[in-house]
Amino acid sequence: MRQTVFAAPAERGELDRMRRAHAAAAKRFWVSASGPEVWGWQGRTLGRRAGDCRLRTVCAGVGKAGGRLWEGTATADTHVPRSVPRPRLRGVPDWTSPGVAYRAELTEYVSGQPVTSGTPALDQDIALPDSWWSELKSAFGTLAAVPTDRESVRQNDLHRANLTRAPLVLLDWENGGMVPAGYDLGLLHAYSPAAPVTAARIRRAFGHALDTDAGRTGELIALGQLLQACFRGVRPHLAPLVARQAEYLTGTPRPHALTGPDSLEEPMARPRVDVVVLTMNDRPVEEAAAQATLLAQSGVDVRVVVVGNGCKPEVVPPGALTVCLPENIGIPGGRNAGADALHEAGDPADWLYFLDNDAAFPRPDVLARLVAVAERHPEAAWVQPRLTGPDDVTTPRRWVPRLRAANPGRPGRVTSMTEGVVLIRRDAFDEVGGWEGSLFLYHEGSDLAWRLYAAGWSGWYAADIRMHHPLTTPARHALYHRLAARNRIWIAHRNLPAPLIPLYLGTWTVITLARAVRGGGLPQTLRGMREGWATRRTQTRRPMNRRTVYRLTAAGRPPVI
Incomplete structure (x- = not known):
């Protein structure tokens, strides 16, 4: 059963008790509360504007007072450097009445407009200046230095309703405390799945933290708590998107629906990938083995076309389309013919995967993971897996799609591609006209990458996702x-x-x-x-x-x- 958790107490007696406590706190501080009521978790907190201040009252049963909700603001005021932009704390009195403990917090009032109003989640992308992102990055750089190597004092309820537009101020530290590194950034990222461009900006700005083991752990904790809140009725529409992000981080496929007595989503359609395989019937054994690994892909719906470049394809998986070109028109031209055939067959997929006929998938989740990475990087027209030899280790320098190739296991933005194992967005591919057929062979990937960049796209190297290929030389x-x-x-x-x-x-x-x-x-x-x-x-x-x-x-x- 879903419930509203950020609301006034349902019982009249509890409601009146909290209002009386808030009024008593105002008298203690010699302020007059006049702003609208803002209720917190299950009616346990009540905040209102009071002149140039904000007055918040929190309650708990006697003997149960304490924890982040109780101590967060004071903890932040003590431990967080003043260089982090936040409201200043002006006073924290405690008192009790029969059976109930109270704490009041008087902080300075911030007039800046929150990035979002009324909800922590973004339902669409929002434009923020580069200076705002720089200020946020600087603030978290400072927070990262606050104490211990496993935990640190963080904002802990980080979302855009708790961040103001320029100038940046981090609001509402009531839930601040000691949490795993990466938790707060993970929560910020988790609230952004419905805004892919903004999510990608977070990933670009804070990937150095999110992509570490500690960062991934912190993000998974944040995702787990957010999913738990979804089950309780708090922003349930985020559940499938949050689950997909957790699936990417863990490598564990999520169920088609989040099960339970009150399921939060209907079964979702799996991502669809159109795969283009080019052949000249010159390596039937390798082709059959490679196609077997293609057909074993899980978590995605795959449609395959095999293009015979000057021949009739002899090794064709069940249900695949075929294209028989009367002559060899070159690799880029043959790939274009395959992409065109899939489009003409109707209902083209959002993703195209171009596959050399001797390249193999070492795991059944390669395509699903590549699509997940692409969804996390909506600015990227293509996602390039790491290509290795059959030993799953050896990566020749020419297969690393960047100049600094000493560490082929480092992911990041790239400007070139390995054409025979690459995932490309169908709309981006069509926008720039596909491969340049006149090149026939060699450097068609550089040409396509440049044209995609000219159209405003970029590329991403998913170094933790591998594909296998025989260790050959182009010469x-x-x-x-x-x-x-x-x-x-x-x-x-x-x-x-x-x-x-x-x-x-x-x-x-x-x-x-x-x-x-x-x-x-x-x-x-x-x-x-x-x-x-x-x-x-x-x-x-x-x-x-x-x-x-x-x-x-x-x-x-x-x-x-």
Whole structure:
């Protein structure tokens, strides 16, 4: 049975008793309470404005007084540095009447407007200036230093109804106390699932804390308490979204409905993923093994298309669509054909997954976890898993989608992709026109990533989610040296502002020639460079603007290398 927990006491006697106690507290402080009544948890607290102050009274049975609800404001006033913007405490008297203990707190009144009014949860995204986020980050940096390595004094009821717009003030410390690191930020993030852009901003600002073991533990505690509150009738609409976040953090699939005598949600449709597999019938054993791991994926509904690039596919999973291309039109063109076939089949999924026919899923929850990451990063057009060899450990440098590749296990924002194992939003893919088919092979991922950034998107590297692939080298393909060199010039002409083209091509000419001298293929490389320069104007030129150059640079890879 659901109940309203932030309301005045239902019994008239309890209501009158709390009002008399509040009036008595006002007399103690020589103030006059005139603002509207604000009731707290199960009618145990009552607050009102009193001139330039806020007066709050809390009650408990004699012998039961204490705890965060009782001590939180005083604890914060004692332990939290003054640099953290919050209301100042002016007095805390205690008294008792027969069977009941009372505490009154007089704090300064803050006139700033809360980020949200009447509810801690965001039902839609809200714009806040960068300065506000900087102030919040600074405040939590200060709080993180308040004591002990396992617990710290925190706000503990952190949500946007307890945060003001600029200038930032952290309100309502009545529930402050010693909690696990990460709890407060986890609670702030937990109240944001219906506002994905804002949730992503929290993740960007505080990922350094949320993505630690302590941060994940704190967030799970916050999510568990929030789910418990949902079952009690407090913001029950958040339950399925909170459960999904808990599923992501634990790796444990949630039930289709939160069960109980008064279930909070109907069974939810699972995420749908359209998977494109390209084949030339050249590795049937590997294809069959890879498709078996695809069909074992759980937690998502998968629809598959197998594209025969110049052939009729021979290894096709049950129920899959097939596309038979009369000739080999290249990898990007073949992938586009698969994506188009899925769209034409009707009801395209929100997600496209492009899968090499010899790449395997090491776990049955890979796609579900990738979708969960994408939902946590709505600014990201693509999510890239970590690609390893079959040993689940070895990751060649070229498979790490960033310049600093020494630690392939570090997640974060990226500007490139490994094309054969990548999840892409269907709407973003369609917005920029998909893969560039004229490239045929090599660097189509860089081209697509640049165009997605130019359209306002970004990319995310989910380093804790693995895919397996044979440890091969691209130089095994006869066309590698020529097409790689040619396509470097083509994608620069297609995407870069004129001043950056010589910088980009100069850098890559030195790198490519050095590699060719050491590893072979120099004649083919020179041929590709000549071909690329001579035919560059066959490519449609849409240079990125300065903003895109800045965003790529800020993400760790300026478009000159």
